[in-house]
Amino acid sequence: MIETIPKENQIPVLTGCHVSSLVVDSLCEHARGCDIAIACFYFDYPARMEQSAAKVLGSLLRQIVSGLESIPEEVLQNFQDQKKVLEGQGLQTCEIVKMLQAVTSSRRTFICVDAIDECGEEHRPDILDSLRQVLERSPSTRLFITGRRHIRDEVQKHLAGEATILSIKPNEGDIKRYIRTKLSKDIFPDAMDNALEAEIVESIPKNMSEMYVGVI
Numbered sequence: 001m002i003e004t005i006p007k008e009n010q011i012p013v014l015t016g017c018h019v020s021s022l023v024v025d026s027l028c029e030h031a032r033g034c035d036i037a038i039a040c041f042y043f044d045y046p047a048r049m050e051q052s053a054a055k056v057l058g059s060l061l062r063q064i065v066s067g068l069e070s071i072p073e074e075v076l077q078n079f080q081d082q083k084k085v086l087e088g089q090g091l092q093t094c095e096i097v098k099m100l101q102a103v104t105s106s107r108r109t110f111i112c113v114d115a116i117d118e119c120g121e122e123h124r125p126d127i128l129d130s131l132r133q134v135l136e137r138s139p140s141t142r143l144f145i146t147g148r149r150h151i152r153d154e155v156q157k158h159l160a161g162e163a164t165i166l167s168i169k170p171n172e173g174d175i176k177r178y179i180r181t182k183l184s185k186d187i188f189p190d191a192m193d194n195a196l197e198a199e200i201v202e203s204i205p206k207n208m209s210e211m212y213v214g215v216i
Contacts, residue, residue, distance in 0.1 A: 128158035
């Protein structure tokens with residue numbers, strides 16, 4: 001699922017967002033002209049309280065359904081039933097999971113989830129368990145997750161140990177070259193002396209943490 005990027009096209013520093021974007025772009029390129037669904041979700045720490053399981057899974061569902069020529073009857077019926085509910089109460093997570101299973105079970109699907117470590121701790125178990133349920137009913141569905149090392153065991157636990165984990169640690173030399181390149185393009189070069197520039201170049205690489213990608 002992950003292909004090697006030619007050296008001339010590589011970027012010097014890869015964050016989780018960069019990795020996910022590269023994967024999504026590659027999948028979209030391969031999916032042209034094929035009956036393949038691709039959905040992605042990028043977690044954002046400041047919005048962690050709002051990014052609940054229902055909202056995350058609902059976003060994935062909308063992306064997948066939008067690419068269908070016809071919407072499965074089960075999904076249509078769920079939405080029709082929902083309109084009849086008093087005050088338009090939102091769909092429950094279990095209902096969205098069933099619809100995701102319905103739209104992915106007969107179609108090759110790729111789901112990409114970026115920065116799972118930035119997901120709220122109270123939401124993460126439900127999201128991971130729900131994704132596992134989708135995978136269990138959809139053998140042609142593949143899941144790609146990025147996150148930081150400290151929640152690796154949690155991800156493995158909720159995904160029943162099925163994920164293949166790949167660790168990615170930025171090369172310090174590449175990071176320094178990248179920072180110097182960015183600093184050289186500063187439109188206010190006089191705002192920083194050589195000492196401050198040297199401090200920035202030396203300190204940032206030391207604070208770069210290892211990340212991982214999980215593939216199922």
